[in-house]
Amino acid sequence: MRVSELVERSGVPLATIKYYLREGVLMPGEATGATKADYGDEHLRRLALIKALAGAGLPIHKIRVIVRLIDDPGDDLHETIGRAIATLPPYPDGPRSREHPRARRVLARLGQVYDPAYPAVDQLERALEAVEAVGIPMTDERLEAYGRHIRGIAELDLALMPADSARSAVEYAVLGTAVYEPVIAAMRRLAHQDVAERILRRRPTTPPSTPPGEPERTAR
Amino acid sequence: MRVSELVERSGVPLATIKYYLREGVLMPGEATGATKADYGDEHLRRLALIKALAGAGLPIHKIRVIVRLIDDPGDDLHETIGRAIATLPPYPDGPRSREHPRARRVLARLGQVYDPAYPAVDQLERALEAVEAVGIPMTDERLEAYGRHIRGIAELDLALMPADSARSAVEYAVLGTAVYEPVIAAMRRLAHQDVAERILRRRPTTPPSTPPGEPERTAR
DNA sequence: CAATATTGGATAGTATTGGTATCCAGTGGT
């Protein structure tokens, strides 16, 4: 397809597509002449990826890093995925050379190895500093429950990871991490609402049945 | 204390404090003269709150909304908390008048009421649109597991909510929602690492014991 | 009493980011 068609099919304005091309996050179409080029489904897919990552707050140059890893995953899949995930937000401002005492305690408690090379360790440390600074520290009780539930989620995530190609595995890992975080956050807020409603308003617990007008309980 | 002391104790530059004062997120100190004012611990606490919320990506004018709700929670605590949480990111761009078919399905499945007035419903719908657009849809299997685990977390969150004052309840709700989201995200990423390590590298499952050089398994 | 430091207040400036718009000239299709 030509650019104009890519524009209307993707919904991305031409100026923006040019911008993505310039920034090297969208691969150029196959040139069929000096002023014509041909784009395919992989361009649509790439645009969806860019949209998703940009929507998750990634600056364009980080997206560039990720698309390069997807386009060219090396031999070591685990390593590649690690680097791709490391590119995701949040981006701390200070240096990351601290001791991570809070994160260490959490990991020790959960029986996970402490490897300061994981950027997520630093993210966890900063997040724990923030909750502490604000007076809602991570108590043992909370840690135990959070750890158990989060691990349950993570195990399922991994179980559902595609095994057909390294490319799709990297994409799955990046997107699964980035785009499911808002899903989890929204579900938690709704669960808060629901639980709070029952506690604060003293309402009875609704059984998990189909509400009126919403009959597709098991529908896709 | 005087401004200069507030500056050094909070670590926030004077120009920034003035900016917060101007924007109405930091309450003015008690004037002790035409060119002097007195600040107290509540100013330090407020600065910590602002830091935490700004760090979570809230624009200053949203922080203003929240501090007003904290300073003046009305009669209806549930309502006030709802409004405060509604002020938190993410901030969708388009209008929010859709049907929320995906969110409805999820809520029906989980036995929670669908109330389009909750902003989190819209957030969930958009998040689900994103995962779908990118080819990792919310399957029933995932939904069931996510729902169960997230509800477990949410129930604990509510159980730990302070009941002493409306003010602190609002603060807890806002901060607990905002600052724990990064904690959950970081913990999930680390759990992914840990599980992936065991699967991809075919390593044996480490029992939750103390790794070498890390003896404080139960230490704070 | 006088010199110095500090304060509140006002205003202007800055850096970053992610686009958007314009212009241009070459060219492919009809």
Place this chain on the structure above:
DNA sequence: ACCACTGGATACCAATACTATCCAATATTG
């Protein structure tokens, strides 16, 4: 032969969260 379209380059823009500077009044200190 003509006109819409293309790639390419460059300029521009809007929002945000500070940051810096200036000013004049007033404490504070010696």
